[in-house]
Amino acid sequence: MAHKLYPVILCGGSGTRLWPMSRKSYPKQFVSMFGKESLLQSTVRRFAGAGFEPPLMLSNNAFRFLVGDQLAQLDAGPSKIVIEPSMRNTAPAIAAAAVILAKQDPDALILVAPSDHVIEDEAAFQTAVNVAADAAAKGAFVTFGIRPTRPETGFGYIELDAAPDGNVPTALPFEKFVEKPDEKAAEKMVASGRYLWNSGMFMFSANAVLAAFEKHAPAVLDVVKLAVKNGAEDLDFFRMSPDYDRADNISFDYAIMENVSGVTVPLDSGWNDLGSWKTVWQEADKDDDGVALGDTATAIDCENTLLQSRGDQVQIVGIGLKNIVAIAMRDAVLVADMDQVQSVKQAVEHLKSINAPQAEEFPKCHRPWGWYETLALGDRFQVKNIMVKPGAQLSLQSHVHRSEHWVVVAGTANVTVDDRVDLLTENQSVYIPLGAVHRLENPGKVDLHLIEVQTGSYLGEDDIIRYEDIYARV
Template sequence: MTDQLLPVILCGGSGTRLWPLSRETYPKQFHALAGDSSMLQDTATRLHGISGDVALAAPLLVCNIEHRFLVATQLQQAQIENARILLEPTGRNTAPALTIAALQAVSAGADPVMLAMPADHVISDRKAFHESVQVAFNAARAGQMVTFGIVADRPETGYGYIQHGTTEQGGTFEVQSFVEKPDLVRAQSYLAAGNYLWNSGLFVVRASVWLKAMKAFRPDILSACEQSMNGAQRDMDFVRPESNAFQSSPSDSIDYAVMERLPKMPELGIQARVVPLKAGWSDVGAWDALWAVREHDADGNAIIGNAVQHGCTNSLFLSSSRLVTGVGLDNIAVVETPDAILVADMRRTQDVKKIVAHLQTYGQALAHSHRKVHRPWGWYDSIDYGERFQVKRIVVNPGASLSLQMHHHRAEHWVVVKGTAEVTNGDQVLLLGENESTFIPLGHVHRLRNPGKLPLEIVEVQSGSYLGEDDIVRFEDTYGRVAEKAGVNN
């Protein structure tokens, strides 16, 4: 029987160092940072065309439950079929995420080789990546656990390192130790030593081997994950592990839970191996890393969106909604979104997370979400607000519908800008065309649906004593949110 390679895409992480573009409700993996497709879409298609004797399975994704429709929509846009999506009720790091993926993988009697890939990495040389995956695949189906170490080209202090032995075996080396992010002097010594690689966070292991290792090293995590998967519910492409059991799992990474311990327990019979990888890899962990993977002009500037510079060098300009200009800047990142602007020294972009921490401490919602908010039916943009009013631009996908709902504290005026709207307003059901409008009184049960084949766009004016997103009572919902917490994925 041919062994299958199962791509396991880990979609967690909030990408705080890429604020203000990356936020909790729409983190970096859902953005098109390195090209025309999102980082998630690039990851999901990364193995397409792999040759050799690798039988590629449909991907299995592990994501936060609040991102489930983003993940499903982006997979559909990338024409990824038959993917399964595991929904974490809360983040518990990569070891529990890979454990529930392994349990799902073996649930039907199969035992594939899993390739665990974070959804927010860039790999520009796909051919070289495929060749390295083939090497790791051969080692993993023989019972080894394999990681990829990035061949270092500079003394990087932002990555952890893997120290490996000098004896090659089938293209892999023995893992001797994992090293935390070093200071500059230590990083220079690692580069000079020649047997230290950057820790990529990519792993290849057979599902049963991973579960065997978890039983030996972290039986507490394994037990919690088994209970959560035994109580899992399945609907559409989603698998929902039982929430209470999963939340009882300790949080731990693949490195700490297993990989670092394998060399110390040879009697387990699972070797820890590393494949040196030179394939244009980047975790795009901060703005300087994004600058590094983008094309540059003659002066070393990377320009994304509507931006103009004069006399600038080695700088990054990213515009999301308006013209951004720079004069005489060197080594500066300028990032614009509709509701926030970041200007940072490129040598200190790791500190952007401290800005996010400050916003979180003082309760500013800009750390959590954008002005433009994505929902399973489309999106809305809060374009203006003041005392007792708010104006939203709402776009509903073809065939999609908002929930049948009611508000206690606000009334709404809807004006159709593009497309056709089917409006339930109390006992009435209306069809509204462009330039037509309706009024939803406070307390009226209502619903907005797009019956057409093109996106529906409306302008909504809310007025009332309270305009928060948690003022909503759902009666029916296409997306299974009636029993969920109010205000989540409205």
């Protein structure tokens, strides 16, 4: 690769189309859909080759430690994690990345990519990236258009002047972006050969995109510049200032791409945005009957069906199913006709309306020090399984409404309770009285696992008074 590319990975979204496996507190980019790596990790690895600079990650405050933790698992090298104070769509996010990278390298070629897409043919993708880089180096605004394999109503489209000639990627001028069509319109568009799916990936130079913002969206650029100028380093993150909240909530397509002379590079690389459970089924390995199974799933006399569960203790069995998606988790189960999975969002909205925690909360809650999950919950008690990573520690804290009892089941724990510090090992326990100032730390080299039993009049996570915290959450 002749050009030096700066990947910008957008990883702050919180979609619900793959509920219950993807939820607001733990969206799909952090989930391992295929294999061991998450979609975010696969995206980062895709841009880890020669010619790529370390990625700039754009996320929000809720996911900052998740992003950092998944990058650390990859050992991906240094990267910059930029925190958006609020979600303001892709135009402000991309403007922020351009402002930051232009200070580092005014001639930087920026490759913007979502963090939750699947690309099967990495070689074909790399070829398309090289073509796009040549065009972007000359000042072009490049988008990647996916050659459609079916009349899809869940994607936006890019209209070309004429059908692409052959399968060799070339930067082609395009007429316009087209919103998600209905089924009849999608069939006509695909049959014409002049339409590509809009992948949401872009490439341009930092100088060119900043000039375009200056001309077509100056208000967005002014606010973003102020948010970057007034931002501050926070541990391993760069946190933009709250000025960012005043940026227009507008997509990059609308703000910039529809106002410049852009080109598109047709891409045939097994791309999928995993926008529904049907697309997950399409990407999954299937048997001769079209059945895709997770490791803890069994199918008997089924056709064109996706069965998955998460958790070794949850076995899912399908009998005589046709065209069905069934996803089982410890706290929620989805069963849907394959052709109706776009309605999952409506189901989530209903769960929110009845205040069901499953609508947004993931059963395993991730924290910078590890994770916890609730095993049992009653009127005045809660039982949790807690994991603390080696070298990690919880904040020095106290509670107003509850007491706690910790039992170590694996590893070692340094426990502070008021003025006393004890080292606990497997099968040892400690009691934390209501109001006591306490802290939990893992001084060992293996994960610490413990069972926590809470008792009290209120057991919410907001019943925490922090006095010290190595993760700057005080």
